[in-house]
Amino acid sequence: MTTTPIPPDPAVPTQRTAEPPPPRRDYTRYLYLAVIVAVLLGILVGFLFPDFGKELKPLGDGFVNLIKMMISPIIFCTIVLGIGSVRQAAKVGKVGGLALGYFLIMSTVALLIGLVVGNILHPGSGLDIDAGGTVPKGEDTGTAAFLLGIIPTTIFSALTSGKVLQTLFVALLTGFALQAMGRTGEPVLRGIAHLQRLVFRILAMIMWVAPIGAFGAIAAVVGATGWKALAGLAQIMIGFYITCAIFVFVILGLLLKLVTGLNLFSVLRYLAREFLLILSTSSSESALPRLIAKMEHLGVSRPVVGIVVPTGYSFNLDGTAIYLTMASLFVADALGKPLSISEQISLLLFMIIASKGAAGVTGAGLATLAGGLQSHRPELVEGVSLIVGIDRFMSEARALTNFAGNSVATLLVGTWSGEFDKQRALAVLHGDDPFDETTMLDDEHDAAPPPTSLEKQPA
Numbered sequence: 001m002t003t004t005p006i007p008p009d010p011a012v013p014t015q016r017t018a019e020p021p022p023p024r025r026d027y028t029r030y031l032y033l034a035v036i037v038a039v040l041l042g043i044l045v046g047f048l049f050p051d052f053g054k055e056l057k058p059l060g061d062g063f064v065n066l067i068k069m070m071i072s073p074i075i076f077c078t079i080v081l082g083i084g085s086v087r088q089a090a091k092v093g094k095v096g097g098l099a100l101g102y103f104l105i106m107s108t109v110a111l112l113i114g115l116v117v118g119n120i121l122h123p124g125s126g127l128d129i130d131a132g133g134t135v136p137k138g139e140d141t142g143t144a145a146f147l148l149g150i151i152p153t154t155i156f157s158a159l160t161s162g163k164v165l166q167t168l169f170v171a172l173l174t175g176f177a178l179q180a181m182g183r184t185g186e187p188v189l190r191g192i193a194h195l196q197r198l199v200f201r202i203l204a205m206i207m208w209v210a211p212i213g214a215f216g217a218i219a220a221v222v223g224a225t226g227w228k229a230l231a232g233l234a235q236i237m238i239g240f241y242i243t244c245a246i247f248v249f250v251i252l253g254l255l256l257k258l259v260t261g262l263n264l265f266s267v268l269r270y271l272a273r274e275f276l277l278i279l280s281t282s283s284s285e286s287a288l289p290r291l292i293a294k295m296e297h298l299g300v301s302r303p304v305v306g307i308v309v310p311t312g313y314s315f316n317l318d319g320t321a322i323y324l325t326m327a328s329l330f331v332a333d334a335l336g337k338p339l340s341i342s343e344q345i346s347l348l349l350f351m352i353i354a355s356k357g358a359a360g361v362t363g364a365g366l367a368t369l370a371g372g373l374q375s376h377r378p379e380l381v382e383g384v385s386l387i388v389g390i391d392r393f394m395s396e397a398r399a400l401t402n403f404a405g406n407s408v409a410t411l412l413v414g415t416w417s418g419e420f421d422k423q424r425a426l427a428v429l430h431g432d433d434p435f436d437e438t439t440m441l442d443d444e445h446d447a448a449p450p451p452t453s454l455e456k457q458p459a
Contacts, residue, residue, distance in 0.1 A: 031208060035392045038211035039218050043230065046222025053223025059216020060385035064370070066206045068381060070199065071371040072159045072167040077196035079168065079353065081189065082314055083175030095417050099308045102409055103315040104352075110247060110318040110405075111348050114325030117243045119344075123236035123326075124334030124386075164375035168353065203367065210388060217385035233390050236330045240394055243322055244401040252408045260415045260422065264408070266429040270294070271407060278399045287403060288313060295407070297435050298428050299421035300414035308413050312406040319401025320368075323394060324351050327369050331383035339377070347376050366391055 046053040150165045152158035155173075158166040178185035221229040253264035268275070271294060274287040288309065295305045328347060332339045339347065350372050366384065373380045414420035427433045 031210065034211040035214050038215040039390075042215040042218030043222050045215075045219040046229075047226070050223035050226075053219035055220075056216040056223075057220035057385075060213050060218075060220060060388065061216075061382060063206075063209060063213025063217070063388060064382060064385045066209070067366050067370050067384065068374065070203050070206065070367050071164060071374060073195075073199045074203070074367045075164065075167050075371055076159060076171045076174075077192055077199055078314075079171035080175040080178065080192050081196060083172070083179055095304055095307050095413060095419070096311075098413050098416050099311055099409070100315065102413060103312060106316060106318060106405065106409070107321050108348075108352060109251070110321035111325050111351055113243060113247055113251075114322040115329070115344055115348060117239060117322075118326045118329035121235060121239045122329075122333050123239055124232050124330040124332070125338075164371045165350075168350070168375070172353075210392075213385065214388045217388050221386060232330070232334060233386075236326060237390055237393055240323060240326055241397050243326065244319055244397045247318060247322065248401055248404045252404060256408050256411060259412050260420070260425075262411065262422075262425060262429070267298075267407060267411070268404065270298070270429055270435075271403075274403065275400060278403055279396055285313065291403070291407065291410075294435055295410045297433075298411075299424035300410055301419035304414045304417060304419045305410060308410045309406060312409050313402075316406050316409055317402050318405040319398035321351065322401070323398050324369055324372060327387050328372060328380075331369075331373065331380055331386060332377070334386055335380060335383045337377070337380060343376055347372055350375055 042053070042056075045056070149163070150169050152161060152163070152166040152170060155170055158170040178188055181188075218229075249264065256262055256264050256267070271291070274290050274294070277287050277290070292305055292309050295309065296302055325344075325348065329339065329344075351368075366387065369387065370381050370384045373384065411420065411425075415422075424433070428435070
C-alpha cells in the first residue's frame with residue numbers, strides 16, 4: 001500500500017539549519033579617519049581664520065563635558081570589578097600572588113617613568129592657553145578638610161556629586177564588601193558587569209562626536225597660539241612614543257633576558273600577527289584570544305596563562321600608565337598651571353588605582369585622565385580638550401605597550417612558578433615548532449602543553 005505524502009502545513013514553520021550570523025563590521029576605523037580629517041581641518045581653520053577658530057572652543061568644551069559625565073560611573077564599575085578579579089586571582093595562591101605583585105610594581109614603574117620624562121620634556125610649556133577654568137575660592141584646603149572631603153554625604157551621592165575621590169572611596173568599599181560576601185556577592189558583581197557594559201556603550205556613542213570636539217579644540221588652540229600648539233602636540237606624541245619604546249625594549253627586554261634567558265625581539269617576532277591586529281584596531285583586547293593560545297604553545301602552562309593574561313588586561317596597563325602621567329603634565333603645563341611634586345605624587349597614587357580597566361575601550365583613557373585631573377586640580381579638566389585631537393594617534397602606542405607588557409608578564413610568572421618549558425619555547429622561537437594558524441582557538445588547540453602540577457590542584 002502506498003501512502004500519499006502529506007504537504008507541509010504553511011502555518012507550521014519549517015525547521016532550517018541555523019546559519020552563523022554575518023560578522024559585524026567594525027565602523028570604528030571610520031571614526032579614526034574622521035578624527036584625522038577633523039584635526040587637519042581644525043589646523044587649517046586655526047591658521048586661516050584665527051578669530052573664528054577661537055570661537056569654536058565651545059565644541060571642544062562640550063565634548064570634554066560629555067567625557068566628564070562618564071567619569072564617576074566608569075571609575076566605580078572598573079574599580080569594583082577590578083577588586084573582584086583580584087579575588088578570583090587570589091584563589092589560585094602562588095601564581096595569582098606573583099602576578100598581582102608584578103602588575104602592581106610594573107604599573108608603578110611605568111607611571112614613574114611617565115612622570116620623569118614629562119618633567120624633563122615639559123611638552124606643554126610655553127603655550128599658556130586660557131581654558132577658562134577657575135580655582136574655587138574660600139575653601140579650606142588643609143589635610144583634615146581634604147580627608148573629610150573624601151567622605152560623601154550618602155553612598156549614592158558619590159556617583160552624582162562629581163567628586164572623583166568620593167567615587168573612588170565608595171568603589172573601594174563596595175569592592176571589598178563584595179569580596180567579603182564571597183559567592184553571595186557574585187550576582188551583584190554580574191549586575192555591575194552589565195552596568196559597565198552599558199556605561200562603555202554610552203561612552204562609545206559619545207566618542208562618535210570626537211571629530212567635532214577635536215575640530216573645535218584644535219582650531220581654537222591653533223588660532224590662539226599658532227605654531228606653538230602644533231610643536232607642543234608633536235613633542236608630547238614623539239616623547240610618548242620614545243618613552244614606550246624605552247620601557248618595552250630596555251626595561252621589559254632586560255627583565256625578560258635576566259629571568260627567562262629569552263630574547264625580547266624573538267618573542268615580539270613570534271607575536272607579529274597580534275601586533276598588526278592591535279595596530280589596525282587600536283585595542284589590545286582584539287588579540288586576547290590569540291595571546292592565550294600562543295602563550296600556551298610557547299610553553300607556559302595553561303593554568304598560568306588562564307590566570308595571568310586575563311588579569312593582566314585589567315591590572316597590567318603599562319602603556320596606559322605612561323600616557324596618563326605624561327598627558328596630565330602636558331595639560332597642566334599647557335594651561336600655565338604646572339603640578340607641584342606633591343600633587344604629582346598624589347596623582348600617581350590615584351592613577352595606580354584608577355587606571356585599572358582603562359584598556360580595550362575607546363575613550364576610557366580620556367575619561368580616566370579627566371578623572372585624575374578632576375580629583376586633584378579641577379580647573380585643569382578643560383585642558384583635556386587639547387588631548388582629544390591626538391589621543392587616537394597615541395592609542396596605538398598604548399595598546400602595543402600594554403600587549404607587550406602582558407606577554408612578558410606571562411613568561412615571567414610562568415618561570416617564577418616553575419610552569420614554563422624553556423626548551424619548548426626555544427624550539428618555537430627558532431621555527432622548529434611553528435604555531436598552527438588554521439587550528440588556533442581561544443581555549444583549545446592541538447599544540448597545548450601536557451598537564452602540569454597546577455592543573456592537578458582543585459579549582
